[in-house]
Amino acid sequence: MDEFQAATDRFLTWFKSVGGEFRDDLLEIRDLRSQNAGRGIVAIKDIPQDCTLFKIPRSVIINVQTSELAKKLPDVFNEEINDEDEDSQPLDSWGSLILVMLYEHLQGEASRWKPYFDVLPTTFDTPIFWSESDLKELEGTCLTTEKIGKHESDHMLRSRILPVVLQNPSVFFPKGAPLLSEDELLSLAHHIGSTIMAYAFDLENELEESDDEGEDGWVEDRDGKTMLGMVPMADMLNANADFNAHVNHGENLEVTALRADLKPGAEILNYYGPLPSSELLRRYGYVTPEHQRYDIVEIHWDLVQSTISRLLSLSVDTLDAIEEQQSEDEEECYHLIERDSGEPDEEGRLTKPAKLREVCPDLEDRLKQFLKALKTSNPKLIPDKRKRDELQNTVLREALMAKLAQYPTSTKEDKALLKSDGLSKRHRMAIEVRLGEKQLLEEAVSLVQETNMPQPIEGAERAAKKTKRG
């Protein structure tokens, strides 16, 4: 038996020994590495609808309430709120769980969750771990360096998490264990942060109504409704936009089958929500065709303004002045294009095709108001409403084309690349993310053309050719 399978077996034995229930007459934890999906849970018999597949007692969850760390360092989790200084506010649920997981990891054999740690991942495909050349493949997409957040998370870990460990070595490091340097700890904390991002659950409180104080000791998230924790076995489930299982949060956590047609060989799948491919990749390090229906594109207002500037030969300063006069409140810096994707039904099935019905109502409205203001300030440029409407359509179409030009490759090139052999997993996922965005943009361009048939204004046709890519 290989070590992977041995670790799975140890984990299952441990899970049952701590009070977990697992229907191994119906299910199996399977090695899905050949499908790039790690471990997963697969049916080995027909599974009836609403059947409880496994149960996880709350005592098996790892969080501030169950780990010894909060008892050893109570002050760390109970700091006084000081609004002036961000770094002395209490740790949020995210930071608290990183500390708890660091502590349990460093306990090694002494941690009561050791067999669980042995089945957690050792490597990740989330973009925070990608090299510069991997990241280049995501150029133009929603996944900007800022969104990936390496810098911000370095700062948070260095300022909030590492000092607690470094100031309390006797708590975090068992007797005789080597101490880790700050850099080693940072790398371990990143690893644990990414595990939490891809594995932790927002836990609903077992009490029906909880107050914001979390008097039972659970750490609550910023909404005050949920708590973050690691849930062994529930996190062994892979997930998709078309799913067939649900995690119920009661006295125990229970996973139930949603469908009546789960046959032997079917993978039991959880649901992470209607996430676009970019977000699925950022948080979980994978993409699936089923999530593409939720893809989004961000259109930055700066791009729309620069399109107006180019088409009307107006300086950006002139346009900024109009923008300032016009809006009292701070406006969004970007607007989203997204399809009407509907909801999965109660069995987790996607029943309707996703469709782009409107390009982007809030962007179109903002553009309309902006052009109205421009017309008032310069009536010669936009003499009447008909001209303004034409201009609005042209600007929208041209801005979409300019956004398409921000990706380093065309749709056609990406489709050809996906057919080629030898692409790395990361490269393939980056292509799928950028191709999904471009296909949505192309649908948006077609929609503008279908609904409006814009008349080109002087100079626009030439500019459009310049921005198009081959």
Ligand SMILES: C[S@@+](CC[C@H](N)C(=O)[O-])C[C@H]1O[C@@H](n2cnc3c(N)ncnc32)[C@H](O)[C@@H]1O
């Ligand atoms: C909560 S864990 C699920 C269990 C995981 N497969 C394991 O071996 O530990 C989430 C991670 O599983 C993988 N995953 C989940 N759903 C997947 C899917 N449909 N296809 C491929 N990988 C998936 C991703 O790596 C993700 O970060």
